[in-house]
Amino acid sequence: MTGLEQLAVLAAGLGAGILTSTVGVASLLSFPVLVAVGIPPVVANASNTVGMTPAGMSGSFGYREELRAHPKVTVAVIVTCALGAVLGAFLLLGLDPAVFEAVVPWLILFTCLLVGAQPWITRWLKRHHDAAHPPAPREQMSSTTTFFAALTGVYGGYFGAGSGVMMVAVLGLGLDLDLRIVNALKTLAVLSANVVAGAIFLLVADLDWPAIVLLALGSVVGGYVGARIGRKLPPTLFRVLIVIAGVVAAVAML
Incomplete structure (x- = not known):
């Protein structure tokens, strides 16, 4: 990489780190930059996963107060996303990337719809529940x-x-938690998946180490800054930004 390309990757890591801790579409920024500087797509994808792990670490540290609020949910998010990421990493290494290309953009758009509509869905469910026996707040992960x-x-x-947009939709619909806590859990979920998949890639995948180092340096700062921003975002604004970011990601992938 030239000096200008190295600066671009470093800046991409910083910006993607901020996105990791806020709207959850970091790879929309960092992955195209790696490909643009000449790294093959599969190598870029694996390198991006490893390089963006520090963003999840610093972002989760920035959200440490929120993550302490519901320790059982925090542990459940770590375990489920880590186990899922094992399968996902081997799918990346063993399947043709075209397998998911036709489905993923529409999946992101659908989850954006769920994120945007979640307040209305929740109110509708409460209105149609037995008023004499209101449901208890959902503060634990159900099987669904x-x-x-x-x-x-x-x-x-x-x-x-x-994936961050998807996790906000899953947790927002499945739990009655403050959106700020959902955002913290989403950041932790991204970290959990990246750590497990990154460990597998370290063992068996081709990686671009200069790109990983540059991404890591930028993302570790961006992740913490993003957590500070995400904590102060009003819920409605955060929800709007999530939907916009998800739509942009889906259109870019289409």
């Missing part, structure tokens, strides 16, 4: 929420662009 969280982990290990 756990299943879809694991599926999101599979996708996170496979490619990951938009």
